Amino acid sequence: MNAVDNNRVVVTDLVKNYGSNEVLKGLNLTVKNNEVVCMIGPSGSGKSTFLRCLNKLEDPTKGKVVVDGFDISDKKTNMNKVRESIGMVFQHFNLFPNLTVLENVMLAPVELKKATKSVAEKEARQLLAEVGLAEKADASPASLSGGQEQRVAIARALAMHPDIMLFDEPTSALDPEMVGDVLDVMKKLAKQGMTMIVVTHEMGFAKEVADRVVFMADGHIMEEGDPQQIFDHPQNPRTQDFLRKVLNA
Amino acid sequence: MRKKIFWFALLCTTLFSALLVNATTSHAAEKTYTIGTDITYAPFDFQGSNGQYTGIDIDLIKAIAKEEHMKIQLKPVGFNAAVQAVEANQMDGVIAGMTITNARKQQFDFSDPYYYAGEVMAVAKNSKVKSLSDLRGKKVALKVGTQGAAYAKSLQKKYGFKITEFDQSNDMYNDVITGNSAAAFEDYPVMAYGIQNGIKLKIVTKPAQGGNYGFAVKKGENPELLAKFNKGLKALKKNGQYNKIIAKYLGKSSVAKATATAQKQDNSLWGLVKQNKSALGNGLLQTLYLTIISIVLATIFGVIIGLMQVVPAKWANWTSSTLIYIFRGMPLLVLALFIYIGVPNLTGNKISAFVAGIITLTLNEGAYTAAFVSGGITAVDGGQMEAARSLGLPYGKAMRRVILPQGIKIMIPSFINQFIITLKDTSILSVIGILELTQTGKIIIARNLQGFKVWTIVAIMYIVIITLLTWLSKAVERRINK
Ligand SMILES: Nc1ncnc2c1ncn2[C@@H]1O[C@H](COP(=O)(O)OP(=O)(O)OP(=O)(O)O)[C@@H](O)[C@H]1O
Numbered sequence: 001m002n003a004v005d006n007n008r009v010v011v012t013d014l015v016k017n018y019g020s021n022e023v024l025k026g027l028n029l030t031v032k033n034n035e036v037v038c039m040i041g042p043s044g045s046g047k048s049t050f051l052r053c054l055n056k057l058e059d060p061t062k063g064k065v066v067v068d069g070f071d072i073s074d075k076k077t078n079m080n081k082v083r084e085s086i087g088m089v090f091q092h093f094n095l096f097p098n099l100t101v102l103e104n105v106m107l108a109p110v111e112l113k114k115a116t117k118s119v120a121e122k123e124a125r126q127l128l129a130e131v132g133l134a135e136k137a138d139a140s141p142a143s144l145s146g147g148q149e150q151r152v153a154i155a156r157a158l159a160m161h162p163d164i165m166l167f168d169e170p171t172s173a174l175d176p177e178m179v180g181d182v183l184d185v186m187k188k189l190a191k192q193g194m195t196m197i198v199v200t201h202e203m204g205f206a207k208e209v210a211d212r213v214v215f216m217a218d219g220h221i222m223e224e225g226d227p228q229q230i231f232d233h234p235q236n237p238r239t240q241d242f243l244r245k246v247l248n249a
Numbered sequence: 250m251r252k253k254i255f256w257f258a259l260l261c262t263t264l265f266s267a268l269l270v271n272a273t274t275s276h277a278a279e280k281t282y283t284i285g286t287d288i289t290y291a292p293f294d295f296q297g298s299n300g301q302y303t304g305i306d307i308d309l310i311k312a313i314a315k316e317e318h319m320k321i322q323l324k325p326v327g328f329n330a331a332v333q334a335v336e337a338n339q340m341d342g343v344i345a346g347m348t349i350t351n352a353r354k355q356q357f358d359f360s361d362p363y364y365y366a367g368e369v370m371a372v373a374k375n376s377k378v379k380s381l382s383d384l385r386g387k388k389v390a391l392k393v394g395t396q397g398a399a400y401a402k403s404l405q406k407k408y409g410f411k412i413t414e415f416d417q418s419n420d421m422y423n424d425v426i427t428g429n430s431a432a433a434f435e436d437y438p439v440m441a442y443g444i445q446n447g448i449k450l451k452i453v454t455k456p457a458q459g460g461n462y463g464f465a466v467k468k469g470e471n472p473e474l475l476a477k478f479n480k481g482l483k484a485l486k487k488n489g490q491y492n493k494i495i496a497k498y499l500g501k502s503s504v505a506k507a508t509a510t511a512q513k514q515d516n517s518l519w520g521l522v523k524q525n526k527s528a529l530g531n532g533l534l535q536t537l538y539l540t541i542i543s544i545v546l547a548t549i550f551g552v553i554i555g556l557m558q559v560v561p562a563k564w565a566n567w568t569s570s571t572l573i574y575i576f577r578g579m580p581l582l583v584l585a586l587f588i589y590i591g592v593p594n595l596t597g598n599k600i601s602a603f604v605a606g607i608i609t610l611t612l613n614e615g616a617y618t619a620a621f622v623s624g625g626i627t628a629v630d631g632g633q634m635e636a637a638r639s640l641g642l643p644y645g646k647a648m649r650r651v652i653l654p655q656g657i658k659i660m661i662p663s664f665i666n667q668f669i670i671t672l673k674d675t676s677i678l679s680v681i682g683i684l685e686l687t688q689t690g691k692i693i694i695a696r697n698l699q700g701f702k703v704w705t706i707v708a709i710m711y712i713v714i715i716t717l718l719t720w721l722s723k724a725v726e727r728r729i730n731k
């Protein structure tokens with residue numbers, strides 16, 4: 001753990017432009033250790049972009065982003081090192097089809113010399129057991145269902161022992177009957193004290209698991225607070241409007 | 250893994266030593282003059298049935314070299330290749346039934362004339378064409394760059410015929426024999442020798458617009474070589490050797506003998522294979538060397554350039570795009586001539602035709618390879634790179650472990666395709682005189698005039714090695730896809 005204080009993520013005045021299109025318009029957010037933050041908001045509001053700025057899959061245009069004690073808006077920061085402690089789970093899983101399930105999970109620890117092959121394999125099997133896929137170790141990703149793929153992707157991220165996990169709509173590409181399995185894994189993770197930022201449309205999950213809910217619209221954070229506050233007493237008219245739409249849908 | 254590296258290293262070492270051996274052959278302690286000759290220009294330059302090059306030009310230059318105590322190395326590469334090689338300083342001189350003209354004197358210094366020949370018109374045995382005026386509206390076959398061609402072109406307006414040009418005498422003759430063209434124009438001794446050796450044509454005009462054959466060096470270069478040639482020629486004319494050489498090829502008795510032996514030869518497909526098996530074998534070997542070395546080097550070059558196309562660095566992308574644009578855009582034939590003839594002109598260093606051929610194929614096939622390598626990598630879903638990088642893998646590792654294995658699967662069919670194209674493209678290198686399979690075929694045909702059968706044999710040989718290459722590639726593909 002590199003954080004001097006109790007903060008895992010500190011974002012200050014973050015701006016992101018695509019050409020002349022300003023997508024993030026000066027965001028501020030702090031995420032504490034062991035905190036679970038859920039981000040909600042309409043499509044195109046900049047949630048994915050925000051998440052991707054946290055591990056520099058996108059280069060922030062302006063502002064300061066400190067993750068796990070590293071100032072990643074500083075060009076000299078070794079991003080490979082920082083990324084080792086930030087796990088990321090994508091909407092479309094992005095498992096490596098050229099590797100087996102087990103190899104997917106072992107790849108990074110072995111390549112980055114975090115563990116010997118045999119230790120990495122033992123750990124990988126254990127992680128697969130935790131997400132309920134022990135028997136799929138030697139299967140190829142193509143033979144899995146979406147829900148299974150996403151659980152492997154979570155195990156793969158966890159294999160690097162990250163301090164923070166980022167989830168970008170991890171269940172929106174899944175058939176409804178698969179969603180529960182993935183959310184269960186995420187709940188378990190939250191209970192174990194993992195620091196998590198989750199972009200999601202699963203309001204039930206946000207209500208149950210989040211310590212804090214952040215509502216984004218038009219590149220701004222419009223409102224944030226604990227789940228009761230946001231879901232039961234939204235203050236901002238945009239939040240009220242958004243929740244009315246998704247909850248009645 | 251270690252085993253693979255070992256085999257790869259071994260292969261590379263072998264290839265480079267092969268290149269070196271080829272490159273060093275041009276060095277010699279004492280000055281050896283390299284002389285280019287034609288290959289399909291009997292009775293001046295042609296391949297005898299024993300596989301050795303012979304003819305008036307060959308005997309003459311050898312006799313002069315002996316007379317003057319010169320060391321010479323003959324390079325039978327064909328008229329065009331020889332002339333261009335001399336212009337490019339790749340060779341010292343050319344003797345190839347070359348007529349002395351004012352235009353050529355701009356580029357070359359000529360010796361004293363060693364033979365006087367006029368141009369004649371030849372037509373098919375059963376043709377009704379009897380004179381130049383019968384040519385109106387008909388097609389005439391010519392050989393590129395010859396005096397016969399120049400003569401015919403000077404008559405074209407007056408007699409109103411159309412022109413088709415060929416690289417090889419035999420192709421020109423055949424065009425007339427098959428009736429595609431009404432007539433061919435050729436130096437008298439060449440035509441006369443050919444007809445007496447079985448070409449089904451007849452001469453219908455008197456030798457006209459005679460020209461003198463001369464030995465040529467590049468203008469301003471090798472004056473001592475020219476002087477020695479002139480001195481030697483004078484001596485041979487004096488001591489009777491010159492007349493002996495001419496009589497050997499054009500004297501009645503020798504022609505009769507040559508015809509007799511030609512008729513005795515077994516011209517069945519199998520007979521031709523047996524007679525020419527060492528020439529065909531050598532041609533095949535050269536084709537295989539060219540193919541294998543080029544495939545390996547083009548693959549290495551192509552993969553590097555292809556990767557430069559996708560890495561996140563502007564200068565690398567730009568360099569790669571430019572290289573692909575140039576070498577994919579340039580016709581292989583032009584590239585081969587440019588490298589063999591143009592580059593030595595620019596740098597002043599000779600390169601052997603073989604090395605020039607390898608460079609040509611490496612650049613051209615490599616550019617195509619680069620294009621599908623970068624295409625294959627780009628075709629891998631972008632989420633793959635993001636997922637790999639988000640795990641902390643550096644760019645190179647992500648490329649090697651995640652992107653390339655997927656990209657290569659996409660590329661394999663293109664690789665196999667490219668290997669086969671490379672094999673076929675080696676045949677184009679016959680223009681710079683490499684004695685590969687196609688060139689071997691041309692030379693055999695120039696001697697025995699069995700065009701159809703020899704091309705059948707050569708075609709079958711290509712099909713067989715292409716089949717083997719395809720089969721080998723598929724075996725490798727199965728292993729990779731396992
Ligand atoms: N690579 C890019 N180039 C240009 N514009 C982009 C790029 N990525 C995102 N955008 C734009 O940025 C804005 C925010 O996109 P983002 O994907 O962050 O939204 P989101 O809140 O995640 O939406 P969704 O709920 O649909 O995933 C959108 O208008 C989008 O078109």
Ligand SMILES: [Mg+2]
Nearest residue numbers: 047048049169
């Ligand atoms: Mg999104």
